[in-house]
Amino acid sequence: MADWSKQRFFEDVNEGDQVPDVTFNMTVQRLVIEAGANRDFNPVHHNTRLAEASGAPEMFANNTFVLGCWERTVREYIGLDGKIKKLGPFRIRTFSPVGEAVVCGGTVKRKWQEGGENLVELEIQATHSKGVASGPGPVVVSLPSKGG
Amino acid sequence: MTQEHTWDDLVAAIGQDFSGGETRTATDDVERGAIRKYCEPIELDCPLHHDDEAARQHGYKGIVAPSSAIHATLMSQAMWSPGQASRWPTADPDQVSVTDPSERQSTAPPLPMPKTNGVLVTDMEIEYFEPVYVGDRLTSSGRKIISVSPAKTRVGYGAFTRIESEIRNQRGELVARVRNGSYNYNVGADS
Numbered sequence: 001m002a003d004w005s006k007q008r009f010f011e012d013v014n015e016g017d018q019v020p021d022v023t024f025n026m027t028v029q030r031l032v033i034e035a036g037a038n039r040d041f042n043p044v045h046h047n048t049r050l051a052e053a054s055g056a057p058e059m060f061a062n063n064t065f066v067l068g069c070w071e072r073t074v075r076e077y078i079g080l081d082g083k084i085k086k087l088g089p090f091r092i093r094t095f096s097p098v099g100e101a102v103v104c105g106g107t108v109k110r111k112w113q114e115g116g117e118n119l120v121e122l123e124i125q126a127t128h129s130k131g132v133a134s135g136p137g138p139v140v141v142s143l144p145s146k147g148g
Numbered sequence: 149m150t151q152e153h154t155w156d157d158l159v160a161a162i163g164q165d166f167s168g169g170e171t172r173t174a175t176d177d178v179e180r181g182a183i184r185k186y187c188e189p190i191e192l193d194c195p196l197h198h199d200d201e202a203a204r205q206h207g208y209k210g211i212v213a214p215s216s217a218i219h220a221t222l223m224s225q226a227m228w229s230p231g232q233a234s235r236w237p238t239a240d241p242d243q244v245s246v247t248d249p250s251e252r253q254s255t256a257p258p259l260p261m262p263k264t265n266g267v268l269v270t271d272m273e274i275e276y277f278e279p280v281y282v283g284d285r286l287t288s289s290g291r292k293i294i295s296v297s298p299a300k301t302r303v304g305y306g307a308f309t310r311i312e313s314e315i316r317n318q319r320g321e322l323v324a325r326v327r328n329g330s331y332n333y334n335v336g337a338d339s
Contacts, residue, residue, distance in 0.1 A: 004195055004202075024190070034189035037182070038217075039224035043244055050242055063272070067216040068190040075194050075214075080206045084215045088273035089329065137271075 002076040010118035010143040013108055019122055021105035022073045026061055026098045034065045051097075058097035066096060066134050070124050073104040077122070078141045085119065086140040093132045100128040109138065117142045155298040155307050157260040167291035167313075168256040175226040178213055178284045186217045213280040218315060219272075219326050223286055256291060264306055264332040271329040278321045285318045294327060306333025 043050040051059040106124035125135030195202035235245035294310040
């Protein structure tokens with residue numbers, strides 16, 4: 001559970017810092033709940049038989065689900081006053097099927113100031129037992145400064 | 149009459165818009181419940197997405213939609229609408245919803261590119277501008293070619309292409325700019 005009372009500031013962040021891992025266990029029910037919320041009814045995301053026929057090992061998470069995993073990982077790092085400015089290029093490397101524990105995390109690649117904003121580029125990726133499932137890819141965020 | 153195109157034609161079209169002026173508006177306004185349901189499976193408990201007072205304290209007008217929900221979830225179209233034919237005309241358990249022939253077909257012009265028999269979605273990039281609030285209604289427009297790179301790969305010959313679209317709210321404010329990358333190719337081709 002994230003502690004939303006804490007805010008990370010631009011001055012707190014250094015290149016090479018770790019973005020802590022968040023784990024998402026992929027289950028059939030979770031995929032179905034996500035498909036309903038996201039309105040992605042491609043059967044490869046909820047039907048084992050059709051997923052296997054398409055070449056996947058099992059029904060697997062859709063791209064938006066994986067992006068959502070990235071967003072939660074980033075949001076827990078940047079806190080309530082951080083802003084997500086740009087996401088991607090985001091690449092899916094392999095399926096994230098049910099039965100896998102998808103671990104999403106990353107590192108701080110660079111930080112700079114531009115147009116009055118304190119910008120940070122995070123490099124995010126998600127992995128599971130078969131290797132890298134998505135990314136690594138950039139997410140550009142802004143953070144508040146301790147100087148206001 | 150279909151004109152035969154080369155990949156050079158698509159390269160020459162970089163910067164042009166092929167939407168034909170078509171826009172696509174989400175079926176529903178952004179709903180509080182839609183945001184909550186989006187957050188459930190990713191267990192995103194950030195107060196900006198469920199607590200109006202907390203969102204206001206952090207500079208927003210009220211709860212905001214998660215960024216990753218904007219381009220697809222909050223742009224989604226109805227699966228079925230009153231007056232349309234059944235999407236599930238048989239009881240085949242694997243049947244995927246079928247399109248009602250009365251539905252409006254796209255009139256967007258085709259991209260000037262060779263015929264292909266394979267496509268891979270390669271990547272996506274989204275820039276975010278204005279926040280999305282409960283009650284907003286989102287509309288997507290544009291189909292601009294940003295880049296084209298013809299290439300031979302292990303699956304065939306084709307071109308990596310990036311197409312840009314924009315999402316705006318009901319006030320016309322730019323919410324997000326989306327760039328979708330794909331590789332259109334002919335399976336096993338060398339050129």
